[in-house]
Amino acid sequence: MSDVKTLLKKRGLKVTPARTTILEVFNGKNYALSFKDLNKELGGALDKVTIYRTLKSFEESGIIHEVMDGSPQVKYALCHHEGCSSEVHYDAHVHFKCERCNRTYCLESTQIPTIVLPQGYFVSKQFVSLQGMCKNCH
Ligand SMILES: [Zn+2]
Numbered sequence: 278m279s280d281v282k283t284l285l286k287k288r289g290l291k292v293t294p295a296r297t298t299i300l301e302v303f304n305g306k307n308y309a310l311s312f313k314d315l316n317k318e319l320g321g322a323l324d325k326v327t328i329y330r331t332l333k334s335f336e337e338s339g340i341i342h343e344v345m346d347g348s349p350q351v352k353y354a355l356c357h358h359e360g361c362s363s364e365v366h367y368d369a370h371v372h373f374k375c376e377r378c379n380r381t382y383c384l385e386s387t388q389i390p391t392i393v394l395p396q397g398y399f400v401s402k403q404f405v406s407l408q409g410m411c412k413n414c415h
């Protein structure tokens with residue numbers, strides 16, 4: 278059985294051709310993909326509703342996480358944290374957008390520093406995104 282199918286099962290998702298196809302696209306990239314990027318990669322192989330639903334189910338199952346990099350479109354990247362689940366994501370790492378190649382990478386080993394908030398504020402999501410030049414571009 279392929280890694281993709283194992284991952285789907287581990288996260289409690291039924292293996293479908295659309296899920297396998299989309300997960301394979303994510304597996305082949307080391308940067309985050311927006312809905313538009315994904316649609317382009319798939320070359321029209323799947324309809325938009327299916328892509329949208331699949332992304333949602335992946336996010337809810339702890340397979341991918343949202344990446345906000347200041348672009349109008351939200352991007353998604355594979356979770357590499359064992360603990361990610363339908364309840365909670367633990368991807369508290371920094372994202373890095375390269376101005377040259379226009380790709381946004383997960384900097385898995387760069388954790389978001391603890392941010393101290395005034396009393397009465399509670400965080401549900403945090404996005405830290407840096408911009409500059411990636412290691413492949415200089
Ligand atoms: Zn996650």
Ligand SMILES: [Zn+2]
Pocket residue numbers: 375376377378379380410411412413414
């Ligand atoms: Zn780059």
Ligand SMILES: [Zn+2]
Pocket residue numbers: 342344354368370372382383384
């Ligand atoms: Zn990430």
